[in-house]
Amino acid sequence: MRSRKRGKSVWPRGPGGGVSALSRREVLAGGIGAGALLALPDLSSGASSGARPVVSGRAAARYAFVYGTPDLDEVPSGSLVAARYPPPRAASTRPVPVATKLAAAPVSSPDHAVTALVTVDMVHGGAKVTLTLLDATGATVAKQGSLTVTGVPGDAHVLVTPVFAPGSAIVSLVLAITVPVGKHVVRKGHPDTGHPVPRLATAWRSHHALAYFDQRSGAMTGPFHLSDEPSLALSTAAANGSDLLLWTTREPQPNDPAAVQAHASLSRLSVFPLGSGKARLSTSAPAPWPGGEPVVTLPTGDVARLVRGRHVQVCSVRTGEVTELEIPALREGRAKPSAVTMQARPDGTVFMTKPGAGVAVLADAADSFRTKTHIQFPVPASPLGAPWSKAVLSPAGETMYVLGPAATGGLCAYEVGSGKLAGSYSEGRQYHGLYQLPSGALLATRPENPRLAFFSADLSPLGTADTNLHVSAIY
Amino acid sequence: MTGYDTAGRIQNTYVSAHREFGANPGFWIRYFTPSPAADLFHEAALAESRGAWDSGGPYVGCISAPRQSRLSGSAAEGHADAQAFAAALLTAYHGVRPLLLPTNGQLYCWLDQEYSTSLSTSYWSAWASYIVDYNFAGLGTYPLYPCLYCAPYSPYPNCSTIAKSRGVNKPVAIWSSTPEPCGSLTRPPRWNAAHCAVIPTRLWQFGEQGVCNLSANVDLDVGAPGFAMANYCFRLKYRP
Numbered sequence: 154m155r156s157r158k159r160g161k162s163v164w165p166r167g168p169g170g171g172v173s174a175l176s177r178r179e180v181l182a183g184g185i186g187a188g189a190l191l192a193l194p195d196l197s198s199g200a201s202s203g204a205r206p207v208v209s210g211r212a213a214a215r216y217a218f219v220y221g222t223p224d225l226d227e228v229p230s231g232s233l234v235a236a237r238y239p240p241p242r243a244a245s246t247r248p249v250p251v252a253t254k255l256a257a258a259p260v261s262s263p264d265h266a267v268t269a270l271v272t273v274d275m276v277h278g279g280a281k282v283t284l285t286l287l288d289a290t291g292a293t294v295a296k297q298g299s300l301t302v303t304g305v306p307g308d309a310h311v312l313v314t315p316v317f318a319p320g321s322a323i324v325s326l327v328l329a330i331t332v333p334v335g336k337h338v339v340r341k342g343h344p345d346t347g348h349p350v351p352r353l354a355t356a357w358r359s360h361h362a363l364a365y366f367d368q369r370s371g372a373m374t375g376p377f378h379l380s381d382e383p384s385l386a387l388s389t390a391a392a393n394g395s396d397l398l399l400w401t402t403r404e405p406q407p408n409d410p411a412a413v414q415a416h417a418s419l420s421r422l423s424v425f426p427l428g429s430g431k432a433r434l435s436t437s438a439p440a441p442w443p444g445g446e447p448v449v450t451l452p453t454g455d456v457a458r459l460v461r462g463r464h465v466q467v468c469s470v471r472t473g474e475v476t477e478l479e480i481p482a483l484r485e486g487r488a489k490p491s492a493v494t495m496q497a498r499p500d501g502t503v504f505m506t507k508p509g510a511g512v513a514v515l516a517d518a519a520d521s522f523r524t525k526t527h528i529q530f531p532v533p534a535s536p537l538g539a540p541w542s543k544a545v546l547s548p549a550g551e552t553m554y555v556l557g558p559a560a561t562g563g564l565c566a567y568e569v570g571s572g573k574l575a576g577s578y579s580e581g582r583q584y585h586g587l588y589q590l591p592s593g594a595l596l597a598t599r600p601e602n603p604r605l606a607f608f609s610a611d612l613s614p615l616g617t618a619d620t621n622l623h624v625s626a627i628y
Numbered sequence: 629m630t631g632y633d634t635a636g637r638i639q640n641t642y643v644s645a646h647r648e649f650g651a652n653p654g655f656w657i658r659y660f661t662p663s664p665a666a667d668l669f670h671e672a673a674l675a676e677s678r679g680a681w682d683s684g685g686p687y688v689g690c691i692s693a694p695r696q697s698r699l700s701g702s703a704a705e706g707h708a709d710a711q712a713f714a715a716a717l718l719t720a721y722h723g724v725r726p727l728l729l730p731t732n733g734q735l736y737c738w739l740d741q742e743y744s745t746s747l748s749t750s751y752w753s754a755w756a757s758y759i760v761d762y763n764f765a766g767l768g769t770y771p772l773y774p775c776l777y778c779a780p781y782s783p784y785p786n787c788s789t790i791a792k793s794r795g796v797n798k799p800v801a802i803w804s805s806t807p808e809p810c811g812s813l814t815r816p817p818r819w820n821a822a823h824c825a826v827i828p829t830r831l832w833q834f835g836e837q838g839v840c841n842l843s844a845n846v847d848l849d850v851g852a853p854g855f856a857m858a859n860y861c862f863r864l865k866y867r868p
Contacts, residue, residue: 222700222746222785231700231748256702273704310754312704331707341760341770342733344800352796354761354770359711385715386708387662404711405718407766414722417670418715440671444662444712445695461667488837488847490635490664490693532838537664538742539696559838585744600744600783623746623784625697 190233191219191248191620192292215591216292218268219248220259221622231255232622235292248620261628262317265591267295268628269315279303280311284366298366298373318392319450322368323427325397329386331359359386365428377430389443393454396470397425400443422473436473447495451518459495465522482527485510492541508543509536528572531558539625540586554595556584564612578612588627598624629851630813631655635665636845639679645844649813652684655858661716662709663693673723677868686864690717693740700746706754714762726865735771736860738803741778747789756797777803780822787824801830810840816850830855
């Protein structure tokens with residue numbers, strides 16, 4: 154691998170250069186909450202890492218889904234498109250719209266075979282929650298199911314998190330249902346003058362509910378309402394082949410007794426058999442509060458969450474006991490906080506990144522998260538900004554790819570075994586997110602069109618694609 | 629008025645910062661749930677508050693940096709993040725007895741939108757309205773005010789999003805992360821913060837540790853002319 158520099162994009166580009174693999178019927182209609190999604194085909198499966206893949210549009214076997222916010226804020230929240238992998242030396246293709254106004258960010262299955270979208274529509278008598286599973290091989294709707302949460306007012310917020318269970322066809326849905334419990338005229342100080350100004354303020358109350366979707370039968374069961382009100386809507390969830398683990402936190406109340414106020418609310422960890430609304434285990438959980446931290450299901454069925462940017466909490470699914478382990482290489486903190494990511498790998502290792510500290514770690518989950526390798530790299534631009542994926546590991550685990558230094562941009566590759574820089578590519582452009590598609594091709598995202606840039610495993614540019622989305626994540 | 633923001637521990641940071649800049653900060657801005665580094669104040673509010681007092685800058689400002697892809701999302705996501713933020717602020721307020729609300733009744737609550745993050749109107753509106761309506765500690769004074777940390781000239785939607793917000797959902801202030809000419813705590817650059825069209829920039833992060841090669845684990849911030857950031861932070865009445 155060698156260092157490469159380019160003055161401009163190698164391949165011609167332009168919208169509409171390719172043929173969409175999606176039919177009109179396959180494109181999800183809008184009106185489903187608040188987001189958007191695009192899809193684009195990946196290389197054909199089986200392209201080996203390290204070799205420049207050869208692909209044709211017809212041979213494309215998988216899609217990548219692009220999640221983000223449309224230009225000019227055409228819709229009020231996230232959207233999804235399916236992006237076509239651009240064949241070498243061919244005009245780039247524009248990703249295909251899939252969905253707009255998503256209710257929450259999509260979630261991919263552990264094997265990346267399907268991507269789950271959730272939409273929420275307020276209907277007569279409640280909130281209709283629809284789960285759509287997109288097949289990555291054709292960007293088509295593989296399965297779809299819905300349920301209605303009755304008695305929910307039209308101005309409620311319903312936050313839905315799909316949770317895949319490795320080794321199970323059951324997809325759990327964690328619903329945070331937040332409803333207004335009072336509207337009062339209050340007097341709030343004007344920000345400029347401080348003079349009290351009357352206004353109508355709304356008070357809210359949240360609780361959780363569970364539902365389950367069986368991918369085989371297409372049946373949806375639930376909702377099972379949990380008696381955890383008042384709860385913070387934010388939660389963390391993970392599942393294994395038999396159980397759903399759910400971390401929640403009681404919302405502190407103004408009228409709590411002083412003894413309660415003096416201590417931070419403890420989170421609870423509850424374990425539900427898949428399909429059930431009744432926990433078989435519920436126990437207090439150590440800090441910090443759940444909400445956005447990376448979480449993975451280990452081969453043992455236990456669940457690990459990466460907290461404080463440096464500690465792994467391994468939760469026994471059998472007893473609920475939590476073992477906390479520090480990852481020494483992640484200890485360093487800087488003034489600027491960093492994104493953190495954690496991914497479980499098929500070989501039982503776990504790959505963690507902390508780009509704001511310029512470090513990535515490969516740890517052995519079966520050996521108390523012992524660090525097998527840690528790689529240091531220059532901090533890339535916007536280490537906390539979206540997308541949070543700034544560094545990825547090749548499928549064989551031999552090469553780590555990371556966004557280039559803030560000063561130069563581009564991409565870098567490191568040998569995992571030695572931790573040494575193996576190659577780099579820079580054309581002076583800053584990329585903000587980096588993904589590796591199942592084929593082994595790299596997909597980097599940038600602010601202006603062409604926002605999607607493809608690279609081979611040896612960092613050769615393969616092509617680009619335009620999209621109307623400001624990219625927040627790739628699935 | 630100049631001060632610091634940092635994802636490090638105040639009590640482990642202020643001595644080296646004082647050594648580097650030779651002065652006390654006017655304020656500290658801390659990360660609160662949901663956010664990386666939120667554990668520092670959430671799990672050690674007393675030690676952090678003592679650090680702020682001992683630093684000579686007994687004012688604690690509040691920012692939350694949720695997982696950034698969520699900022700492109702839905703109203704339900706914005707509402708949930710704001711709810712957790714407010715709860716974390718309340719927990720800190722109750723956990724440290726001398727940690728008081730600002731005397732002017734306005735606690736600025738910053739949402740961290742990084743350079744490469746897109747902010748959707750659904751997310752912002754729900755986030756801001758929850759903050760505005762939060763009956764903090766049951767006081768009935770509604771002291772939380774939504775504000776936005778961003779890079780106004782970023783190509784990602786930020787100013788254009790908040791320009792569409794209405795009434796009290798408009799952010800009260802912008803904290804700009806650009807440009808970054810660097811400087812020091814005692815010699816900040818002349819006011820030249822980037823700004824959005826309709827919302828005033830009142831705080832400017834003019835020097836990040838990494839960009840400006842600061843040895844202390846802090847980023848440097850300065851208020852707009854005539855604006856004292858400390859007046860919009862939690863204040864410590866005495867050493868906890």
